[in-house]
Structure formats: structure tokens, C-alpha cells
Amino acid sequence: MPQVNRREYIAAVTAFGALGVAGCLGDENGDGNGGNGNGGNGGNGNGGNGGNGDGPRIGVSQHISGGAWVAAFFEAGQWYAEEQGVDVDIRIHDDDTAEQIQHIQQFIAEDFDGIVAAPFDEAVDSAIEDAEEAGIPVFCANDPGTTDAITTYTGFDNYLAGEECANLMLEAFEEQDGGDGDYEVLHVRGPFTQAGNARTDGFIDRMDEEDNVEVVAELESEWTAESAQSVALDWLSANDTPDGIYSSNMTSGYGTHRALEQLDQSVPFGEDGHIVLTQPDGGPQIHPLIEDGYIYAAVDQPNYFYVPLAMRQCLDYIEDGEDSVPEPGDEVTEDDIVIEPTYIDEIGQELWSEPIWAPAMVEERDGHPHVLTQAITITQDNVNDDQLWGNIWGEDAEAEQ
Incomplete structure (x- = not known):
């Protein structure tokens, strides 16, 4: 339905208690978005406007500055907003829950048409619920959130990864x-967040089915290479060498x-003494290790589609209302949510091709639809594929956070 009628409609049905509307966006890698060279125009709480001011006003609240994963997630969303003529206000909360809540409250106060968010933790739910009450849909990407006030979440399935x-x-x-x-496996996990827990549970539940594993x-790390190296080094120095190690994100x-x-225990696959390494997430520093056989495989994300997919759903909602929202049980194809290929000068190639x-x-989870994208298994056979985000952003963006 048209934008003005949408607001009138939501106000009316809310008054009668007949309908609730909502949405949001997020990230599981401890990555956010931002300045310092990787996030576009912003930092210090604001990422700047990415659109041309002619289209709907969408507020975006994202995580932290820095890192190649963040750059892919953040910049792709900003470029998509520019291409769509969206008047977008991108704000960085640097993993500060109170600041993210403030961002969302400001979007509400300024009567934005929609919000795309990467909710840092469950405390952000209250602000998302306030947006719903104000008739502003919230769409989440990468971080699912936990309130039924979210319109949809878009990201891959961390448990399945x-x-x-x-x-x-x-x-x-x-x-x-x-x-x-008989195989002994070490697990170097991330923090006890929704995504971190899901990635751990999927791995552990599958391995529990095997009598010989x-x-x-x-070991808990902080989604950084430094913390993972430290906890892994301490454990490996004090225990027998495992047969495999599962790390639950790129930097871990x-x-x-x-x-x-550091312990001279890194041996390519196929040679005596090889320790099998698998993990979610490829990346600029991970791909060479897969190519050379040190990491067996990674289950990667189409992360540069996340914000465009969430934003496209938001724009469709603004135009057509809740009938446009994907429903549990649906299979969503590229014909249902169209992300047009676009040549991007900054990376010198066509994106989303x-x-x-x-x-x-x-699927319905936490009371709202989860639009669960495909994951990409990276092996030696496809590690140089030019559609992998780590190969698109690999030269100019740092891989560590």
C-alpha cells in the first residue's frame, strides 16, 4: 500500500488491537559496520547518508568499525541504498547497547519509514518494540534478535553452518x-551470543551422533584472532594434539x-600429522590457508547480500504493506526478491551478479520470520571464485577485527 496510507492503516489497526507490525537487522561475527576506512563515510556513532535524499528514509544501526567481513556487510548495504535512491542514515554503535537503543529511538522520533538493524543483544528488543508501536517496520540482517516485533530476519542458518x-x-x-x-576434537568458539551458541550447538549435536568422536x-574466544590464538596456544601446549579443531568464525x-x-603443528592436508580444521566463514586470510591445505573447508556467508535483501524487503513493505513479507514455509528465490547486478567503481567489478x-x-523463530539464505562451502576446488566476499574485498580490507 502507499506510504501515507500505510501509516494511517497501522495507526488504525493498532488502536483496535488487531495487528502488530515490526522488524530488525544484525550480525554474528562480532562485526558491525563502520568507518576507519572500512565502513564508508562514518564512525563516531554515525555512518552518514548513503542515498540521494529522493527515496524513503531508512535508518540503519550496525555494529563496530573495521574488518573485512564488516566492510563487505556495510559497504554493500550502503552501495545498494545509493543505487535505490534511498535516503539512508547509517549509525554505528560500537557494540554499545545503550547507543544502539538511542539510534533506534531517534529514528522513531524523526518518523523514518523503516529501520534495518543488527541488534547487539536482547536489550535492544524494547526499542524495536517501540518502533513497531510507532508503525515503523524493523528488518534484521545477520543478527536475528529475539522479539516478535521484528518484521523479518535475513542471514544464513548458524546452526546448520x-x-x-x-x-x-x-x-x-x-x-x-x-x-x-577414534578422534579427539577441540572447539574454539565465540562468545555466548545467539549466533555463537547456534554455531556451537550445530557442531556439537552432529558430533554427538558419532561414537568414535x-x-x-x-574454549571461548572473543571473535578475534588474538584471543583465539591465545586460548588455543595455552590448551595445545598443555594437552595431546587433537585430530581436528572447529573454530566458530573467521578470525577464531x-x-x-x-x-x-607457533607450535610447529601446522601441516597441510594429506601429510602426516595434519590436524583437520573447519569453520564457518571464509575471508581474505582464510582462503590462502584453504588453497594450501591447512584449513580443510569453510562454510561461508553471502554477507554482501544481507543488508540489500533486508532493505529490499523494507522497501517492498513500505510500498505494498505486510502482504509483501515472506512467510514461514516459503521458499524465496531471486525472482521474489530482486537484487539487481550493479557495477561498483570502488571494487572495480559488478556486484550481486x-x-x-x-x-x-x-522459518518462524523467536516469533518472526527468518529468511535463511544459502551458505557456500569453500574448498580447494572453489576458493578462488570471484563471487566469494573474501575475494571481492580481499585486497583492500583487513581481515582481522
């Missing part, structure tokens, strides 16, 4: 020695590899 990493590790064990031995320790995997290097996110399955 962990499960697939377990399958890949079992595949590697079978390739190495038939898979009939034991996850001997679970890179830090774990550096710990193995292959819909690697599709099809997405829609």
Missing part, C-alpha cells in the same frame, strides 16, 4: 584414514591456525 562444519570434518577424517579411528574441550579460525604455526544467497527458506 556448525552442523555442516562437523560433516566436513568427518569427511576429512574418512579421506585421511577411512574414518574408522569426542569433543574434548570448548585464523588465530587457531597461528597457534598451530550471481544470486548465491538463493533460494532462502523461511
Whole structure:
């Protein structure tokens, strides 16, 4: 429905208690978005306006500055807003819950047409619910949020990513020695967030099905290479060498590899002494390690589609109302949510030329639809694919956070 009628309609049905509307956006890698060279125009709380001022006003609240994953997530969203003529206000909260709540409250006070958010934690739910009450839809990307006031969440399935990493590790064990031995596995995980827990649970639940595999320790890192290297080094120095290590994000995997290097335990796949490494997330520093056999495989995200997909859903909602929102049970294809290929001068190539996110399955979780994109398994066979975000942003953006 038209924008003005949408607001009148929501106000009317809310008054009668007949309908609630909502939405939001987020990220599980501890990545956010931002300035310092990687986030576009902003930092210090604001990322600047990415549109031309002629289209709908959409507020975007994202995580922290820095890092290649963040650059891909952030810049793609900003470029998409520019291409769509969206008047977008991008704000960076630097993992500060109170600041993110303030951003959303400001978007509400200024009567924005929609909000795309990466909710840092459950405390942000109250602000999202305030936006719903004000008739402003909130769409989440990468971080799902926990309130039914969210219109949709878009991202890949973290649980399935962990499960697939377990399958890949079992595949590697079978390739190495038939898979009939007894295997000890170390897990270097991220913080106890929604995403961190899901990635851990998917891996552990799958490995628990195998009688000959034991996850001997679970080490918490901080989604950084430095913390992962430190905890992995301490454990590896004091214990027998494991057969495999599962790290639950890009930087944790890179830090774990550096710990193995430091102990002279980093051996390519196929050679004696190889420790099988799998993880969610590829990246500029991960791809060479996959290519050279030090990391067996990674389950990657189509992260540069996340904000465009959330923003496209938001724009469709503004134009057509809640009938445009994907529903649980739907299979969403590239024909349902169209992200047009666009040549981007900053990266010197066409972006979004292959819909690697599709099809997405829609499930209801935490009271709102989760639009769950495809994941991409990276092996030696496809590690140089030019559609992987780590190859698009690999030269100019740092991989560490």
C-alpha cells in the first residue's frame, strides 16, 4: 500500500488491537559496520547518508568499525541504498547497547519509514518494540534478535553452518584414514551470543551422533584472532594434539591456525600429522590457508547480500504493506526478491551478479520470520571464485577485527 496510507492503516489497526507490525537487522561475527576506512563515510556513532535524499528514509544501526567481513556487510548495504535512491542514515554503535537503543529511538522520533538493524543483544528488543508501536517496520540482517516485533530476519542458518562444519570434518577424517579411528576434537568458539551458541550447538549435536568422536574441550574466544590464538596456544601446549579443531568464525579460525604455526603443528592436508580444521566463514586470510591445505573447508556467508535483501524487503513493505513479507514455509528465490547486478567503481567489478544467497527458506523463530539464505562451502576446488566476499574485498580490507 502507499506510504501515507500505510501509516494511517497501522495507526488504525493498532488502536483496535488487531495487528502488530515490526522488524530488525544484525550480525554474528562480532562485526558491525563502520568507518576507519572500512565502513564508508562514518564512525563516531554515525555512518552518514548513503542515498540521494529522493527515496524513503531508512535508518540503519550496525555494529563496530573495521574488518573485512564488516566492510563487505556495510559497504554493500550502503552501495545498494545509493543505487535505490534511498535516503539512508547509517549509525554505528560500537557494540554499545545503550547507543544502539538511542539510534533506534531517534529514528522513531524523526518518523523514518523503516529501520534495518543488527541488534547487539536482547536489550535492544524494547526499542524495536517501540518502533513497531510507532508503525515503523524493523528488518534484521545477520543478527536475528529475539522479539516478535521484528518484521523479518535475513542471514544464513548458524546452526546448520556448525552442523555442516562437523560433516566436513568427518569427511576429512574418512579421506585421511577411512574414518574408522577414534578422534579427539577441540572447539574454539565465540562468545555466548545467539549466533555463537547456534554455531556451537550445530557442531556439537552432529558430533554427538558419532561414537568414535569426542569433543574434548570448548574454549571461548572473543571473535578475534588474538584471543583465539591465545586460548588455543595455552590448551595445545598443555594437552595431546587433537585430530581436528572447529573454530566458530573467521578470525577464531585464523588465530587457531597461528597457534598451530607457533607450535610447529601446522601441516597441510594429506601429510602426516595434519590436524583437520573447519569453520564457518571464509575471508581474505582464510582462503590462502584453504588453497594450501591447512584449513580443510569453510562454510561461508553471502554477507554482501544481507543488508540489500533486508532493505529490499523494507522497501517492498513500505510500498505494498505486510502482504509483501515472506512467510514461514516459503521458499524465496531471486525472482521474489530482486537484487539487481550493479557495477561498483570502488571494487572495480559488478556486484550481486550471481544470486548465491538463493533460494532462502523461511522459518518462524523467536516469533518472526527468518529468511535463511544459502551458505557456500569453500574448498580447494572453489576458493578462488570471484563471487566469494573474501575475494571481492580481499585486497583492500583487513581481515582481522
